[in-house]
Amino acid sequence: MSEARIWHGGDLDEARRLFPGAPEPWIDLSTGINPIAxxxxxxxxxxxxxxxxxxxxxxxxxAAxxxxxAADPAMVVAAPGTQVLINLLPLLRPRSRVAILGPTYAEHAQAWRAAGHEVSEVASPEEADRADVVVLVNPNNPDGRAVARDVLLALAERLRSRSGWLVVDEAxxxxxxxxxxxxxLPSNAVVLRSFGKTYGLAGVRLGFAIAAGDLALRFRQMLGPWSVSGPALAVGRQALRDRKWLNAAREGRGQDARRLDALLQPFASGPLRGTRLYRLLETMRAPDLxxxxxxxxxxxxxxxxxxRLLRFGLPGSAVAWERLSGALGEFA
Structure with a gap:
């Protein structure tokens, strides 16, 4: 049986199929990508x-x-996007019991299941005590849930006693x-970091695994030579060293997230959640909205x-903000 299709953001072909009469150009708020690249x-x-x-x-x-x-550059493995690493990671272990802290980015569960592992979803790290591998996204997609560092380090230590792994997607x-x-970083932990979301350059396809020596080496062996393109290397090296841009973007997207919350709050049935790059709205009227x-x-x-959930990325222009504000104002 084939895997059920996973919905992802950014699929404007699907948007045009569902709403063929919608005005162009589309405003795509379906991703968690920085709109100011x-x-x-x-x-x-x-x-x-x-x-x-x-x-x-x-x-x-x-630079990463x-x-x-990271304490040592040898711990960092560059890849053509984090999704590649998500698919490779389950191939590095024999069949295991994998607990995924959910609901979260669905590709994690699909990748581990496709590789033959026993996968279950848990609601908290405490429910994962029988697992060989625990996978979580921190902060979580889509609700922004954060698990404290000391909780993660204690979880890694418990997993170490049974030769288990902690996988933390810090996209x-x-x-x-x-x-x-x-x-x-514990020796039995793997951290995944995404480049394209923060820097607004998803098309560059660049991501990183951060792991201790043996795990990092096995990632390198599976990826092989020339795994990252020359243009991606050049852009990534410059951007990752540009701390001034990153600090300004962090402040700017925080302001944008607060502005978006103000637009969405009248429709919310509970607190708005998420990160600086997206906001999660819960409302019984979500399908109509x-x-x-x-x-x-x-x-x-x-x-x-x-x-009941809708996730809103940040508008990237004055026109996009105006259209969103106007559309929300017309929703009755």
């Missing part, structure tokens, strides 16, 4: 004409180690990094596991 530098043609240099690959990993707080931690475990916005050419993220 890092300014891509002019790239020399040689980056597209030759294979990437190993020294450039190592320099990217050194510095940005994320949205760049702007909400208070609980990252990278600086004190989704359709209303779709007819206005505004695409937001709905969820298979709960029809």
């Amino acid at each position: 890092y300014p891509v530098p002019a790239l020399p043609a040689s980056l597209f004409e030759r294979l990437p240099l190993p020294a450039d690959h190592r320099d990217l990993e050194a 180690a510095e940005a994320y707080g 949205f931690a760049d702007f909400d990094a208070d609980e990252t475990i990278v600086p004190a 989704f359709s209303h916005l779709g007819r206005k050419g505004i695409w937001v993220r709905r969820f298979q596991f709960d029809c």
Whole structure:
């Protein structure tokens, strides 16, 4: 039996299929990607004409180690997007009992199941005591739930006693990094970090696994040589070292998240949740609001596991803010 199709953000083909009469251009608020992208530098043609240099690959990993707080650049493995790492990770273990702290990004469970592991969803780390592997997203997608660093480190220690792993997907931690475990990474833990979400450059396809020596080596062996393109190496190296841009983006997206909360609050049946890059609205009217916005050419993220939820990414322009505000104002 084939896996059920997982809904993802960014699928404007689906938006146009569902709402063929909607005005163009669409405003895509269905992803958690920074709408104000890092300014891509002019790239020399040689980056597209030759294979990437190993020294450039190592320099990217050194920049990532510095940005994320890893003790040693050798712990950082660059890959063509975090999704590749999510798919590879289950192949590095024999069949195991895997507990996933959910609901969360659905590709984690699908990847472990596809590799033959026994997968269950748990509501808290305390419910995972029988698992060989615990997987969680921190802060969580879609609700922004954060698990404290000391809780994660204690969980890794319990897993170590049975040769287990802790996998922490920190895809949205760049702007909400208070609980990252990278600086004190246990030897049986793997942290995944995404580049494209924070820097607004999802098309670059760049992500990182951070792990202790043997695990990092096995990732490198599975990825093989030239796993990251020359242009991605160049953009990633520059962006990850640009702390001034990151700090300004963190502050700017925090302001945008508060502005979005003010627009969504009248429709909320509970507290608005999420991160600086997306906000999660819970309302019994979610299906009607989704359709209303779709007819206005505004695409937001709905969820298979709960029809009361809608996730809103941040508008990226004055026009987008105006259209969203107007559409919400017309919802009755």
